[in-house]
Amino acid sequence: MMNTSMNGHKTADIIIIGAGVMGASIAFHLAQRKAGRILILDKAHAGNGGSGRSSALVRMHYSFLPEVQLALISLHMFERWTEILGEPALFHKTGFVRIVHPNESGRLRLNVEMQQKVGVNVRLIDRQDLSDLEPDWRVDDVEVAAYEPDSGYGDGAGVANDFLARARDLGVTYAPRTQALELLHKKGRMQGVRTDQGEVNAPTVITAAGPWTGPLFRDAGFDLPIETEFHQVAILRNAPGMRPGGCACIDSGSATYFRPDSQDKTLVGDFYGTRPIDPDNFPQRPSAESLEALIERACLRLPKLENAEVLRGVTGVYDMTPDSRPLLGEIPDIRGLYVCAGFSGMGFKISPAVGLVMSELVLGGTSTSVDISAFRPQRFAEGQPIKPEYEYVDD
Numbered sequence: 393m394m395n396t397s398m399n400g401h402k403t404a405d406i407i408i409i410g411a412g413v414m415g416a417s418i419a420f421h422l423a424q425r426k427a428g429r430i431l432i433l434d435k436a437h438a439g440n441g442g443s444g445r446s447s448a449l450v451r452m453h454y455s456f457l458p459e460v461q462l463a464l465i466s467l468h469m470f471e472r473w474t475e476i477l478g479e480p481a482l483f484h485k486t487g488f489v490r491i492v493h494p495n496e497s498g499r500l501r502l503n504v505e506m507q508q509k510v511g512v513n514v515r516l517i518d519r520q521d522l523s524d525l526e527p528d529w530r531v532d533d534v535e536v537a538a539y540e541p542d543s544g545y546g547d548g549a550g551v552a553n554d555f556l557a558r559a560r561d562l563g564v565t566y567a568p569r570t571q572a573l574e575l576l577h578k579k580g581r582m583q584g585v586r587t588d589q590g591e592v593n594a595p596t597v598i599t600a601a602g603p604w605t606g607p608l609f610r611d612a613g614f615d616l617p618i619e620t621e622f623h624q625v626a627i628l629r630n631a632p633g634m635r636p637g638g639c640a641c642i643d644s645g646s647a648t649y650f651r652p653d654s655q656d657k658t659l660v661g662d663f664y665g666t667r668p669i670d671p672d673n674f675p676q677r678p679s680a681e682s683l684e685a686l687i688e689r690a691c692l693r694l695p696k697l698e699n700a701e702v703l704r705g706v707t708g709v710y711d712m713t714p715d716s717r718p719l720l721g722e723i724p725d726i727r728g729l730y731v732c733a734g735f736s737g738m739g740f741k742i743s744p745a746v747g748l749v750m751s752e753l754v755l756g757g758t759s760t761s762v763d764i765s766a767f768r769p770q771r772f773a774e775g776q777p778i779k780p781e782y783e784y785v786d787d
Contacts, residue, residue: 404431404565404594406754407585409572409608412443413548413740414732415600416555417747420477423562425751430564431592432556433585435571435604439552441671442602445708446548446740447625447661449640449651450483452512453490453538455503455780455787456717459738461762464512465745470546479554486652487639488543489522491693492784496644497535499782504538506782514540528635528696533645545640545651548740555747572601575612575729582728596754598730603671603711605733614723617772618711618734622669624678625661625706626686627653631699634658644786646692658697660690663786671709678705710737715777716787720750720767730754731769 405428408415416439419432434440450470452463469476470483492500500516507514517539522531525539560566567589574586575597584593599605606618630636640651647663683705691698713719713734723729732750739746749759759765766778780787 402590402592403429404592405429406431406596406598407592407594408432408598408600409585410434410441410600410602410604411438411552411556411566411568412441412600412602413439413446413552413555413743414602414735414746415598416552416559417743418598418600418732418750419559419564419747420555420562421747421751422754423559423564425755427751427755430559431567431594432559432564433567433570433572433587435569437568438556438566439549441604442548442708442710443552443740444549445706447649447651447659448546448548448740449488449642449649450546450741451488451490451543451640451642452507452514452540453488453503453642455499455783456778457506457510458762458764458766459717459742460507460510460512462742462745462749464510465748465761466742467542469744473554477554477558479557482547482550482554484544484546485542486544486637487525488540489526489639489641490538491534491641491643491645493644494533494535496784499784500536500538502782512540513542514538526638528638529693530695539639543640546740551740551743572608575599575608577612577726577729580725580727582726596728596730598732598750598754600732602733602735603709605711605731609731616719616731616733616769617714618719619667620669620671621665621667621710621712622674623662623665623708623710623737624682624686625659625708626678626683627703627706628658628660628687628697628700629703630656630658631696634696634700641693643693644784646689647786648686648690648693650690650694657703658694658700660686660697662686665710667712669709674709675707678707710735712736714772715779717778718746718767719769720746720764721753721769724770
């Protein structure tokens with residue numbers, strides 16, 4: 393029997409698999425452009441996967457120009473959230489700092505220059521400036537840092553649900569608790585999707601299923617280079633004497649990132665995770681030992697965290713690609729099959745713009761807001777992984 397939310401919807405013009413920030417954003421943008429009958433499927437509920445576990449940093453600092461452009465378009469949407477989506481703002485502007493290894497300061501300068509050219513509000517600050525900005529931070533190893541006053545953090549599940557709510561207002565059909573089991577194609581053309589609630593026919597299918605993307609494509613005869621990686625985050629109650637709030641930061645010196653979580657808490661995350669991991673069966677809580685090691689490293693930058701109370705840990709699964717950049721585009725040889733995955737832990741902050749460019753690509757054959765051709769899924773088979781000119785060792 394068909395799921396009640398799919399009842400009467402055995403055909404569609406476009407099926408989107410996954411109702412996280414990417415799938416919901418794509419659905420919203422397609423619906424805005426009156427793309428026809430759109431059905432969005434999710435094996436659980438909107439934002440229930442990686443989106444709901446995201447640390448949700450919002451920052452413009454990338455070493456690859458198209459990512460900067462996607463982040464900037466997204467920031468402008470986050471800033472105008474209520475106007476665009478009619479929902480309360482989910483974005484907290486805290487400022488953001490990028491600290492790199494001292495021997496990469498030259499690359500940082502060049503990347504900041506590139507970002508400024510496309511309109512990012514970012515500037516270089518020296519050790520003294522950083523100390524004035526964040527007196528709680530240890531900065532003796534910092535030669536220069538990038539500072540973005542307009543950046544901050546958001547809410548992954550909230551963004552997914554807001555995009556979805558507005559998409560449904562615009563006529564999109566949503567089928568939660570409906571698992572995509574098989575991508576159906578014939579003679580080089582998409583036919584639809586077989587789900588655990590029955591088959592749905594559609595000439596266009598967009599998969600935005602994060603770490604569940606790989607198996608779907610493997611079963612359809614395509615081996616996408618996506619690996620799953622397990623990550624852990626700690627939420628701490630600030631120690632007495634710590635300044636409330638403060639900037640978000642990605643810090644190569646400690647190989648951690650951190651941001652405020654409201655005024656009296658701090659979220660701390662790790663650069664590196666462990667592979668592979670089953671996205672349907674992974675530890676729901678970090679071990680005490682792993683959190684201790686993570687916090688110890690974060691204390692290299694924020695010594696006062698040593699006396700902070702661990703409130704809880706959050707775990708999640710990244711969908712990683714060999715160059716740590718997403719796969720965006722149509723699958724060669726299968727007309728109407730698109731992939732939007734492989735965000736390698738950096739998807740949230742660009743999700744509003746990714747929905748926009750994917751809608752442009754699907755409806756017009758090319759993306760016009762940002763050139764996303766470098767992200768094409770066949771780039772590894774072509775021997776053309778993304779390699780920015782001034783990338784960092786831990787990019």
